Amino acid sequence: MSLQLYADRGSKLPSLVRNLKVAIGASVFQPKLKLTADTEKEEYQLVLIDKKSGFELIEPNAIVKYLSATSTNGTAEAFEVDPLEATLNEILRRRKFDDSILPLVKPFSKADSTSVIQILAFATLYPVLTKTAHKNEGFEGLKEWFESFASLPEIANGVSAATGLTNLDRPKEQN
Amino acid sequence: MSLTDTLSNLKLSSLVPNSELSNEELALKSQWETLTADGISDDFITELNHFLSDKTYIVGEKPTTGDLTVFKAVFAKAGQWSKGDISVLAQHRHILRWVDLIQEEADVPVDQRIVLNFDSELPREVK
Numbered sequence: 001m002s003l004q005l006y007a008d009r010g011s012k013l014p015s016l017v018r019n020l021k022v023a024i025g026a027s028v029f030q031p032k033l034k035l036t037a038d039t040e041k042e043e044y045q046l047v048l049i050d051k052k053s054g055f056e057l058i059e060p061n062a063i064v065k066y067l068s069a070t071s072t073n074g075t076a077e078a079f080e081v082d083p084l085e086a087t088l089n090e091i092l093r094r095r096k097f098d099d100s101i102l103p104l105v106k107p108f109s110k111a112d113s114t115s116v117i118q119i120l121a122f123a124t125l126y127p128v129l130t131k132t133a134h135k136n137e138g139f140e141g142l143k144e145w146f147e148s149f150a151s152l153p154e155i156a157n158g159v160s161a162a163t164g165l166t167n168l169d170r171p172k173e174q175n
Numbered sequence: 176m177s178l179t180d181t182l183s184n185l186k187l188s189s190l191v192p193n194s195e196l197s198n199e200e201l202a203l204k205s206q207w208e209t210l211t212a213d214g215i216s217d218d219f220i221t222e223l224n225h226f227l228s229d230k231t232y233i234v235g236e237k238p239t240t241g242d243l244t245v246f247k248a249v250f251a252k253a254g255q256w257s258k259g260d261i262s263v264l265a266q267h268r269h270i271l272r273w274v275d276l277i278q279e280e281a282d283v284p285v286d287q288r289i290v291l292n293f294d295s296e297l298p299r300e301v302k
Contacts, residue, residue: 059205
């Protein structure tokens with residue numbers, strides 16, 4: 001395989017979200033492609049590189065769509081823009097990972113690992129919906145979809161790859 | 176017509192539709208449209224300038240609506256750079272070359288175009 005996928009080596013939540021998107025995208029659409037840390041470079045940027053052609057992508061949503069479109073049964077429909085995508089991008093841009101973002105995302109009727117928009121939504125909601133202390137009251141439908149999506153083996157593999165490569169700053173302890 | 180009206184009505188004479196783009200071209204178009212919507216940061220400018228160093232358009236060799244999206248977002252900044260000193264021109268040389276191409280192909284009125292001095296002797300680029 002000529003594709004290489006290198007992780008965002010930042011230590012904040014947006015880096016985790018970006019790594020989750022591409023690691024899950026790789027796990028679902030191109031299982032032989034693994035997210036790795038490029039220790040030879042000082043740059044901390046996420047990147048998909050085709051070593052054969054030199055083709056590069058640095059934006060995670062485009063990477064997930066490309067991996068979907070070029071998968072065995074993939075089509076160019078993967079590049080169609082879902083209206084929810086702009087909302088998810090705005091959450092990531094504002095770095096606002098708390099319960100206030102939950103009303104912005106309606107629950108999906110069924111967990112579908114091959115849905116690009118579900119991968120992007122899962123990764124963006126991950127920092128909020130995995131907080132153990134949260135009950136996420138009023139958002140049970142969303143939580144149910146999230147947990148159902150998380151339990152799919154290919155998603156669990158992607159989560160494991162991303163969390164294993166993202167070293168988040170630990171919040172300061174409060175007295 | 177104001178510059179705002181000009182930019183909102185911008186059309187390229189020879190746009191290539193999505194149906195004629197490869198997966199790689201569609202991915203690049205998607206990438207730069209998303210990054211543009213995220214805001215024009217210094218990192219974005221650096222990445223875009225580097226990206227355009229060996230490409231004619233946003234997806235490579237074909238003009239698409241992606242060029243118009245990014246052009247509208249960087250046009251005002253490019254106008255400021257075009258009036259800067261040699262170091263500013265050199266720092267943004269590939270974006271400025273691309274802006275000049277798009278404003279020509281989109282037929283931006285002459286009095287609203289960014290004027291570039293192609294006789295400027297820019298320092299050799301260190302890659």
